[in-house]
Amino acid sequence: MTAGQAQAETPSAGPELRGTGDLGVVIERATGSVALVDTTQRKVLRHVEGFGDLSHASVKFTRDARRAFVFGRDGGLTRLDLLTGEVDGRIIQGGNSIGGAISQDGRFVAVGNYEPGGVKVFDTETMELVIDVPATYERPDGTTDQAKVVGVVDVPGNIFVFSLFEAGEIWTLDMSTEEPELTKYRDVGSMPYDALITANGRYYIAGLFGEDGMALLDLWHPENGVKRILPDYGRGEERLPVFKMPHLEGWAMAGTQAFFPAVGRNEVLVADTSDWSLTNRIExxxxxxxxxxRPDERQVWVTFAHPLNDKVQVIDTQTHEVIETLEPGKSILHKEFTPRGEQIWISARDSNEVVIYDTRTFEELARLPAESPSGIFFTHRAHKIGL
Known part of the structure; x- marks a missing residue:
């Protein structure tokens, strides 16, 4: 064998030859970095810097689960290559972005902005701007302004759906045609602050900060417009103090039941998804x-607002009873199940650790170092509607 032949047969340097199905990222909010993790080996592969302000951040994965887009509070849209462990693209596209979505075909990434209010859509490969949609609305006095955009999700048909906080509107942006088509649903309720999409992509539900109840858009029948559901959902006539507004994206669906956080109350609420009526309150x-x-829908895991954010509770979805209370560390909020639900990873922010439990035995499996960890995102999200 000649020297030239030997050189030709030597593998070239590059990313490790491996899949990405058991990878994920943990937001490290204090340092503007993320921890790249392996859920099979239960370890941190590396800490990656350069993501800007991650005091409120979220992550979406590309269709091939090779890259993660990180949305930062500073308006940064940053792309991480999971195999090289390096940032391979970053732009400052707005003044304050809190989340976004990737289209069904994987071609577009949409970013929801507080400042200036609106949605910007970028090409996932080139990161070039495709369309800018200002969230312009008319005030009661006839003047116009731009609303904060919240609850950006992707739905089947290459459509993005999002809510306008000050405007009380829900918009859809259809990216399936050469000229994107915008549809506006007005007067959906006072101050939609967050939203979710059901796992099948049918129902988009926005929580309302300014009044009790929620707004539901049936995307199978959008011609019916937005209707109000769960009129008892909210702070109620007592207007109880709210320490932190609940997040709606993680609503727990179990068969025909939906489990979701009460506003300002120490309760998990249960609704019947056939008619969206409230059926139970769990203390x-x-x-x-x-x-x-949990992916098999047998358990619901709950984290809490300050000052009672030191525990995690587990609810049995059949009996509606709390069956376990865990104390992973200080300042517990974010968590993520592995794809089939055998483990749950929990951020203990003020303990600077991610704590991993067996969801069947509740045994603690590992503790991983992280700098003020918050959101945890695993790559199986790449193949789920709205995640």
């Missing part, structure tokens, strides 16, 4: 923020 440790279902 829990504190004001719930994230109410998430």
């Amino acid at each position: 829990v440790h504190g004001q719930p923020i994230f109410v998430m279902s």
